[in-house]
Amino acid sequence: MPMMRALAYDRCGPAREVLTLRDLPRPEPGPGEVLVRVAVSGVNPSDAKTRAGTRGPAPFALVVPHSDGAGRIEAVGAGVDPGRVGQRVWLWNAAWKRPMGSAAEFVALPAQQAVPLPDAASYADGACLGIPAMTAHRCLFSDGPIEGLDVLVTGGAGSVGAYAVQMARLGRARTVTATTSGGAKAEHAAAMGAQAVVNYRESDAADRILAATRGRGIDRIVEVEFGANLGVTRAVLNANGTVAAYGSMAEPEPRLPFYPMMFAAQTLRMVLVYLLPLPARNAAIADLTDWLARGALRHPVALRVPLAEGWRAHEACEGNDRIGAALIDVAEGV
Structure with missing residues (x-):
């Protein structure tokens, strides 16, 4: 039986204690699936939280983590075009409700979850995309085009935020304002295009956001901390504006000012990247393919480690200091 190297855990706990390099049987693609030889695996905070046990016990007896990654199609299952063999691809939802993610030399997954990677993009670029870029796209464009609108990206130095800032500029927003904690993160958000x-x-954050729009206010918010930022949101969001939230860790059960928001006809949208509607996912993939082919997106990387040191990438995703993606080099010569 062909074997492969994989980073895996069989219990939740600290990264350096539970993540181990193992030899596992190489998967075979089933009907409608492709087998991808992974070059680079992308680590996200959700991977670290699941591994740490903050979302419950380990979901499977053995977990090979990570939803994001990039590589080359090695084989295809029944019903998949054989012409896809050899195609460079990036991956999404590789580990969503599945025990085998991209932290391995090979991963088998549904063919549509392996997206052709334009020649202009590297494997590292592709491994950055799945969760952050798709989240950013959904938050920005779920309620229609943003051309001519004033956009606010909270957490503009984060992985989602940095993509959202870039995409807002590519979508021809009138203004793109970002919030950060200052310092290097502020410089990074500005470098991304804010x-x-x-x-x-700062106590006058809302006033400064309004000043950035010359008093017009904000039409669309990409929101990393809905509950904690709700006061500022209420102060800056226009009538018929949308706040698309993908997190609220500081206040997981915020008190919603329903009637004030209703009488302003404002929309609160919850975004979970794993459950994107098919049309929204297809729209995101189409835009990403175009932007990647044109080299229009930047993909900052904070940390890049070999597979045997994958625990370091997990630790980097446990706090808020990281600026850029955490990547694991799985195999060379892919």
Whole structure:
């Protein structure tokens, strides 16, 4: 039986204690699936939280983590075009409700979850995309085009935020404002294209956001901390505006000002990247393919480690200091 190297855990706990390099049987693609030889695996905070046990016990007896990655199609299952063999691809949802993710030399998954990677993009670029880029796209464009709108990206230095800032500029938003905690993160958000960067810790943050739009207010918010930022949201969001939230860790059960928001006809949208509607996912993939082919997106990387040191990438995703993606080099010569 062909074997492969994989990073895996059989119990939840600290990364350096439970993540181990193992020899496992190489999977075979089933009907409608492709087998991808993984070059680079992308680590996200959700991977670290699941491994740490903050979302419950380990979901399977043995877990090979990570939803994101990039590589080359090695084989295809029944019903898949054989012409896809040899195609460079990036992956999404590789580990969603599945025990075998991209932290392995090979992963078998549904063919549509292996997206052709334009020649202009590297495997590292592709491994950055799945969760952050698809989340950013859904938050920005779920309620229609943003051309001519004023956009606010909270957490503009994070992986989602950095993509959202870039995509907002590519989508021809009138203004793109980002919030950060200042310092290097403010510089990073500006480097990604934010026209104004506001320190959310300052008492006049709402006033500064409004000033960045010359008093017009915000039409669309990409929101990393819905509950904690709700006061600022209420102060800056326009009538008929949308706040698309993908997190609320600081206040997981915030009190919603329903009637004030209703009488402003404002929309609160919850975004979970694993459950994107098919049309939204297809739209995101189409835009990403175009932007990647044109080299229009930047993919900052904070940490890149070999497979045997994958625990380091997990640890980097446990706090808020990281600026850029955490990647694991799985195999060379892919």
